[in-house]
Amino acid sequence: MDNTLNMTRPNIIYLHSHDTGRHLQPYGQQVPTPNIQRLADQGLLFRQAFSTASTCSGSRASLLTGQWPHVNGMTGLAHRGWALNDYGRHIVHPLRAAGYWSALIGEQHISVDPGVLGYDHVVDIGTHRAHSIAPAAMQLLRSRPPEPFFLSIGFFETHREFFEPSSVRDALYGAPPAHLPDTAETRTDMAAFKASARSLDQGVGAVLHALDEQGYADETLVILTTDHGLPFPGAKGTLTDRGLGVTLIIRGPDGFHGGHVSDALVSQVDLYPTLLEIAGASLPEGINGYSLVPLVRQRETEIRHELFAELTYHAAYDPQRAIRTHRHKLIRHFGDRLEPVLPNVDDSPSKDLLIRAGWGRRPRQPVEFYDLVLDPGEMRNLADDTAQADVLANLDDRLHEWMRETADQLLQGPIPPPPGGRVNDPAGVSAREPMIGGID
Numbered sequence: 001m002d003n004t005l006n007m008t009r010p011n012i013i014y015l016h017s018h019d020t021g022r023h024l025q026p027y028g029q030q031v032p033t034p035n036i037q038r039l040a041d042q043g044l045l046f047r048q049a050f051s052t053a054s055t056c057s058g059s060r061a062s063l064l065t066g067q068w069p070h071v072n073g074m075t076g077l078a079h080r081g082w083a084l085n086d087y088g089r090h091i092v093h094p095l096r097a098a099g100y101w102s103a104l105i106g107e108q109h110i111s112v113d114p115g116v117l118g119y120d121h122v123v124d125i126g127t128h129r130a131h132s133i134a135p136a137a138m139q140l141l142r143s144r145p146p147e148p149f150f151l152s153i154g155f156f157e158t159h160r161e162f163f164e165p166s167s168v169r170d171a172l173y174g175a176p177p178a179h180l181p182d183t184a185e186t187r188t189d190m191a192a193f194k195a196s197a198r199s200l201d202q203g204v205g206a207v208l209h210a211l212d213e214q215g216y217a218d219e220t221l222v223i224l225t226t227d228h229g230l231p232f233p234g235a236k237g238t239l240t241d242r243g244l245g246v247t248l249i250i251r252g253p254d255g256f257h258g259g260h261v262s263d264a265l266v267s268q269v270d271l272y273p274t275l276l277e278i279a280g281a282s283l284p285e286g287i288n289g290y291s292l293v294p295l296v297r298q299r300e301t302e303i304r305h306e307l308f309a310e311l312t313y314h315a316a317y318d319p320q321r322a323i324r325t326h327r328h329k330l331i332r333h334f335g336d337r338l339e340p341v342l343p344n345v346d347d348s349p350s351k352d353l354l355i356r357a358g359w360g361r362r363p364r365q366p367v368e369f370y371d372l373v374l375d376p377g378e379m380r381n382l383a384d385d386t387a388q389a390d391v392l393a394n395l396d397d398r399l400h401e402w403m404r405e406t407a408d409q410l411l412q413g414p415i416p417p418p419p420g421g422r423v424n425d426p427a428g429v430s431a432r433e434p435m436i437g438g439i440d
Contacts, residue, residue, distance in 0.1 A: 009279050010253055011220040012150045015207060017200050018159035019236055020226035022245050024197060031197045035205030039224055041259045043251025049266040050307050051228045054236055054243035055314045057082060059227040059268060061110045065089040066272030066287040069310055070408050076313035078110050081421035089284060091272060092118045092150060098281035101146040106133040107154030128156040130203030138210040153207060157200035158193055160231050160346050165191035166198065179234050179242060179377060185349040221252030221278065233351050237344040239309050239322040239331045240378045254278060255296040264295055264302050265326060308402050312415055315343040315431035316424040319410055323399040329378060330395040331368040334410055338363045343424035343431045
């Protein structure tokens with residue numbers, strides 16, 4: 001443990017949203033989120049933070065266990081039959097041993113039954129929308145819970161289904177994500193996302209106000225993040241940066257303040273050892289992440305030189321693994337299907353537009369290799385470029401070694417769903433179609 005850390009254990013608030021990526025004001029997007037901007041102005045914003053998976057349950061499970069999804073067992077969605085191998089690894093357990101009281105308010109997405117997670121208190125109000133979750137969180141803070149505390153506050157926003165666009169100007173003059181065509185459908189779709197982001201921002205602002213009001217702000221570490229990228233085609237459900245890149249803003253004592261920005265590579269799996277170190281808690285064995293403390297205390301400029309990510313199941317089976325450095329990205333597809341797995345793409349006007357244009361019949365390459373400096377949009381696959389063969393081979397070796405060292409079952413062949421797991425046919429079109437009990 002770092003003896004230079006403040007020995008006063010901070011309260012910890014874990015604020016998390018659905019499907020937001022980095023499409024918020026502090027990341028330069030035209031999405032007004034003044035409360036989230038305030039948090040960034042006061043804290044530390046990570047511009048190169050990534051989830052371990054582009055699916056809701058897998059990414060959250062990594063953050064809360066410090067393990068890759070294929071290590072902790074969450075290779076699919078909790079509400080479709082997946083579970084952690086050991087819920088005792090959830091962060092609330094080592095925090096409790098260190099004297100923390102914990103509460104869950106709103107979304108969590110790693111268990112059908114929140115009671116198995118181990119929180120001391122669960123607030124169940126029947127909805128996870130910000131307009132209800134924020135007041136419940138404020139009420140809990142005003143009740144003066146035991147300190148130090150760990151509060152998980154989860155907002156449904158910006159998951160689909162979106163509300164109708166709240167601004168006509170957004171629908172007329174806004175722009176869709178850069179990788180999508182600029183059409184009336186995609187502009188309106190993005191305008192609806194912005195309406196959801198405004199609701200998220202209001203929820204975040206309410207919690208920040210309650211911290212100020214109750215005098216907790218200076219002694220509380222606030223983590224704001226999301227599970228993965230935007231719920232648009234080509235983002236969520238892919239291992240591109242559009243699918244894996246996440247908001248990560250941390251404000252609080254011990255260096256997480258001052259309105260600074262970090263360009264270091266960071267994985268959400270790194271938050272588990274970071275929070276336990278700051279809390280003075282013991283670290284369980286088998287942690288896959290690295291503490292951010294040396295980075296934050298400016299003893300190191302990088303804590304890792306590579307990131308790994310994975311996708312096994314979302315609505316349907318689509319096994320992929322990836323390695324990313326500052327310069328390059330390698331994505332390897334496993335299995336026989338190379339056409340897009342459309343059930344893993346949220347239904348939307350943008351998706352309908354691309355399907356009508358023939359996107360669903362466009363084959364993917366089994367190996368994708370990108371130069372992220374010259375091609376940040378990951379549009380030009382260099383897998384067959386002989387001039388890049390040595391770099392690709394090196395990354396492929398490192399990816400395989402990671403899979404071997406972490407006992408990735410995918411090396412042995414297709415991974416079946418758990419008993420009772422419910423999945424869609426990869427050849428289907430929508431996650432709303434009838435589910436099946438196996439893999440294609």
